[in-house]
Amino acid sequence: MTGPIAIVGCGLVGRAWAIVFARAGRDVRLFDSVPGAADAARRQIARDLSSLARQRLMDRPETVLERIAVAKSLAEALDGAVYAQESVFERVDVKISLFAEIDGVIGPGTIVGSSSSGIPASAFTEGLRCRERCLVAHPVNPPYLIPVVELVPAPWTRSETVAAVRALMEQVGQVPVEMSREIEGFILNRLQAVLLMEAWRLVEEGYASAEDIDRTVSHGLGMRWAFMGPFETIDLNAPGGVADYARRLGPLYQRIAASRPEHKVWGEALIAKVEAQRRETLPAGQLARRGEWRDRRLMALAIHKREIERQEAEDALAADEATR
Incomplete structure (x- = not known):
């Protein structure tokens, strides 16, 4: 899957998804129905990218930020997008309303993944013209530090849709796990x-x-x-x-x-x-600061795991060459 990525819903999860895709070299369009929310999200993304760069988890954060643009409408965000990641409020009625809007403007080649934490896609995609191209793609927040993504198809989701999203997630550095069918709460x-x-x-x-x-x-x-x-x-x-x-x-x-x-x-x-x-x-006034501490620890863990994986790959290559 090559082409732009749409992020629909620019809260904590949507912003994190934007980083995942832009970091991997994809052009990203942000859209949120709340006026000014997408612009505010882009400003916060700039700060998050700087934090990643300071921890040596990213080079040239300004280049990554340049790939992230704000769309003026849902139709503009989806226009020509190969994939859209929905990350709106975790409520069935909200998702039903949004997906009805998406169905009205979506192109024939766009796949839509929902960040739903537990609501199955069948609860908000039934009756849509594009329902075969919809599924749950549930991340663990923040996905740019915790890579697992649960892929959960609705009964009508095409197998080709799941395969395409799995391939996309692997391309952008995530770790997809696939369910054969829906169950509340997923894995x-x-x-x-x-x-x-x-x-x-x-x-x-x-x-x-x-x-x-x-x-x-x-x-x-x-x-x-x-x-x-x-x-x-x-x-x-x-x-x-x-x-x-x-x-x-x-x-x-x-x-x-x-x-x-x-x-x-x-x-x-x-x-x-x-x-x-x-x-x-932990006093209530320190919750936000502790959250920042958590993210720094996750960054340190990500650096460690990346280094271990690099060393293991080098050791495997050396062992392979030694046996030739």
Whole structure:
């Protein structure tokens, strides 16, 4: 897929997507229905690009910014675009309204991906003329630092559409993962939901504080999960691999699952308890600064992973040459 990229919705996620595509050399058009929002987004993108450059994750941020233009209308943003990334408010009625507008002006060659975190594309694309070219392309924010993208087709999405978006995401440096069909929450949020459910319950029942649960993940599980997933983790954690692990520890996990016969909604009292614990650890006025800290840590991790991958590629090449 070659040609311009349209970003529809210029909030936090839309701005981050613009960086992904422009960084990869694609021309990007920003559009937001709120007057002035796209211009403000471009100014924020300039600041974000400067931060990436300072961390050595980008060269010549001014050149990248030059590829990002503001469109005056939705039709202008979509005109000739090969792909559009929708990133508007996470509400079904908002997406239905927007996709109806898109359907009225979209060209025959444009594919549309939605940044929806959990709403399936079938909920807002049914009845559209362009529905075969629509799917969910859900990122983890910010996608220019966290590359995974969930591709989730609606029942009517053409397989060629999914293949084209997968190829595009790979071209711009993302890591696409593909679902065969829709399920609420997709992959990432369903996995996260299980962990969050247990985290809230452990606090509710007084087994541990919110801070110590966070430490367990950030200094424990997260250390491995930064470079491998749960199946590879357990595959390496038993002498005989994943089957051996399942036989050894399967009964433990079955007992844990059985101990939670139902998932409870997080009640207001529990939310207040965790909120109080979090505000003791991080006052509300420091949330934005801590978010910036998170992004710097993600940048450092991205640099480290890039260096490791480069070294592994060099080692593999050297080993291959040694065997010739």
